[in-house]
Amino acid sequence: MTNSTIAAISTAQGMGGIGVIRISGENALTIADKVFVAVSSKKLSDAKGYTAHFGAVYYENEKIDECIATVFKAPFSYTGENVVELSCHGGTYITKTVLRAVLDNGAIPAGAGEFTKRAFLNGKLDLTEAEAVMDIISAKSSAAAKSALSVHEGALSKSINEVKDDLVNRAAHLCAWADYPEEDIPEIEFSALKDALDIAKSRLSALLENYDKGKAIREGIDTVIVGRPNVGKSTLMNLITGYDKSIVTDIAGTTRDIVEETAVIKDITLHLSDTAGIRDADNAIEKIGVDKAKHRLSTAELIIAVFDSSSPLNDDDISILNEIKGSTCIAVINKDDLKTKLDIEKIKEVTENIVFMSAKTKTGIKEFEDILDKVVGTADFDSSSAVLSNERQRSLAKSAYVALLDAISALSLGMTYDAVTVSLEDAISFLCELTGERVTETVVDNVFHSFCVGK
């Protein structure tokens, strides 16, 4: 649709200190307001054009990153529409999470060349550029078609088709039941319909979750390294990031007291944050650092806690153990040649995932990799299972899921089936968009295939 609000990451994918998510369309400002909170607590929809606002971006009530939002008001923007550009830290993980937050709040993923297309349609580009834009679109769409083709044979299309086919069968039954009231079409059973919709719902929800699991492979795991000062965190960091020479991003630690790096260990991407360390802080400034670190611990997907084997656990170690209790974590015991003085049992009470490593002899890396594999769950992650492969697919699956929730809610409320059917068909149409079909034909074809109707 030409008048919807679109969004995309508009900086190059991957590396880069800054990542920009651009939102364009009538609702750009109100959508941005749902994900961005300015320090001044001023709403972007109240802001003037050509202004920049410092604040933070949130996804599902969690802060993703600090961010600068730049507001452009129609027609004074690149596309000629309302535009918000969210500039945050670079790297695929942060930018994609911000994009997803934006998409979940009402924007749709921008198509190939769509910003430029809109710019042109709104008279922002001159004529000679038109042909170039058309070429870009057709080139990109054929590339997209190729990738869509590969989806066709994959587990994803199988899984989507299973859900879709089942919903189509239900919709066709509802249609046959409504369009042929005097044929002996089986009655619609409320509980059977409800069950079918619930099953489809949970399958879609699993698919969306699986996207997050698949994300672990594609986009990385938010990982925090924690340990008292001088315990060997940087040694470990070097050991991990040096592995396979795969450091990707390096953001200066000054803004947040947390150093971030990205490392790929076999297929698993780790976004590493080295915290300031957790201990009883003596002064106010240090306390801020410690609070931040504690906050990072609570939001991290994976914690790597580092201990020194050459000394017994001290108070700082104990407080770290208390902090990480119940989290997904790996305890790394930095073992020099020195004699072990550490009480391993105390650590075992918190986690079973314990690796002994030695930076000097470079031992323990293999063990770390195995444990990581086990902890992240990728060891038994079946690469042939269905994974949504990009944000566009996820966005469609999510829309289908939401439409399905509407259908279930209409059904549960006791609305008549025509209201249920309309939402059900919306869900099918989003799934059809994923597989490239059209909904009415699909349902009508199924009516005649499955039911003996007609005078």
Add this chain to the structure above:
Amino acid sequence: MSTYFAGNYDVAVIGAGHAGIEAALAAARLGCKTAIFTINMDAVGNCPCNPSIGGTAKGHLVREIDALGGEMGKTADECFLQMRMLNLGKGPAVHSLRAQIDRRKYQDVMKHKLELCDNLDLRQAEITDIEKNDDGSWTLTTRMFAQFMAKTVIVATGTYLGGKIFIGEVSFESGPDGVFPATFLGDSLRNLGIPTRRFKTGTPARVKRSTIDLDKLEIQEGDTPPVPFSYDTESLGDNKVVCHISYTNEDTKKIILDNIHRSPLYGGKIEGVGPRYCPSLEDKIVRFEHKERHQLFIEPCGLDTEEMYLQGMSSSLPEEVQLQFYHTIPGLENALIMRPAYAIEYDCIDPTSMNATLEFRDFEGLYGAGQFNGSSGYEEAAAQGLIAGINAAHKVQGKEPFVLDRASSYIGTLIDDLITKGANEPYRMMTSRSEYRLILRQDNADIRLTPLGYKLGLISEERWSRFNEKQRLIEEELYRVKNTTIPASEKLNEILVSRETSAVDGGIRLFELLKRPQLNYKVLKEVDTTRPTLPDAIFEQVEIAIKYDGYIKKQLAQVEQMRKLEVKKLPLDTDYKTLSGLRLEAQEKLNKIRPSNIGQASRISGVSPADISVLLIWLAKKSHEKPQTEENTDV
């Protein structure tokens, strides 16, 4: 033989079936000098298949035709034998009205209306040839070599064009009911450069009432009170007949399977494509072999005839086989077949060669409607006839085309489907075909279309003021319901609990109560003490508006999106091969369908969103180049 000049007309309609009738009446009422040609004066407005008008989705079409000032609904009301509102309890979107009608009376009434209509000449003549004149008008030649000149022509030939009947091994050239077919016009059209193809349909036998053992059959009664189609009909009186229901069985199945090789369809004699939704009994039995029985309805054809129609039992098997299998059905053991079942094959065109006005894109002034366009059904035909008639008249009078979009009506959906997707089989309307069906209901057809009908000039002032009065009452009642608080009371909570919805502690607005799916006007009567006396239709509109508010709003938002694309017009003479950004498949499809706007283009299978983007850019570029082009000012 030499020809003779027989007259001049603005609009000439070929065929006086359901499509032709609406086309001719609309054109004449809009002030055009109109001729309607029928091959047989006794076949005007014939219902050669079921003796009923309406049904699921078709009932919507009849109401829409009526709302625009068409005739079908009114005549069905005048000739009704039994009315049933189908799908009650399944939701307002799928409620559909159906009338059993007196078939002969329907013909007489319609014929008389044509005869009485100003500006309209009803003539018996077979048109054998149509030719385009140099001045853009058309010459029509009859079998008797009369020649008529007409500014516009509407072809509504139904199953007459190249009609051929099949009954088992027997086949002969014929129109429906043994009336002779139109054997020359097909060649004339093909010579003009309009390709035709063969479609097929069929009808069951008619049996003699006194030979049916009705006593042992299940009865189907009409509604009490019966509801009319037309907004002009005040009341109908009582239902006049009942229908009966019976079922086939294993014996029926055996006879059909034993003789299936004698079916012209399975023997390969019929080349035409039949509709999936109107299968013959042998089709049903072959395709759904595990189904133990098939249902049939026994419907009277009229009050002055003993002929009974066997709905669901159409067949093209030999007459003797028909007799055998009909006799296996309970109640029909001794049935006398008055007319055998038959299949009929006929010529029709590819509707993707037409505009939304039902004018052939490549033949200015030539229109088509009904089965000729690849549809099926009386109501589908009448709907197209009405639109073709209005547009032919507008063309003559130099007025803007009249086009209904998908979001406005089932009529618009029907025509958009035909011209955009084409028809691979005779096209039947179904509620499932409308993505906007929660707003395109049969109960609000007048609200949706009567203002348009009035603007066209097909709605009388008297009806227009009645319409406005109804709208006013709806507004007032809606206002009352939103602003009325029902105090908490034992009585209220008793009602709420009995309807399995939650009780209230304090007062609650009537509006909130009506929103609950478990409640309706009827059950709240006792506690709604300020309720005025209003027609049921008013309460119905208010209740639907409240109960389905969320869903209606959602659909309206979708409509708004759709319409934004619909106003972006594409020039009809575009050669899409020259647009390099389009994919090859899209170029071919667009060149074939030649959509009139971006919205229609987006519904063509094989045209992707990226192709649409390319079209939008191309359109914008064009309008930059030629800022005066009115077609593109909205881009």
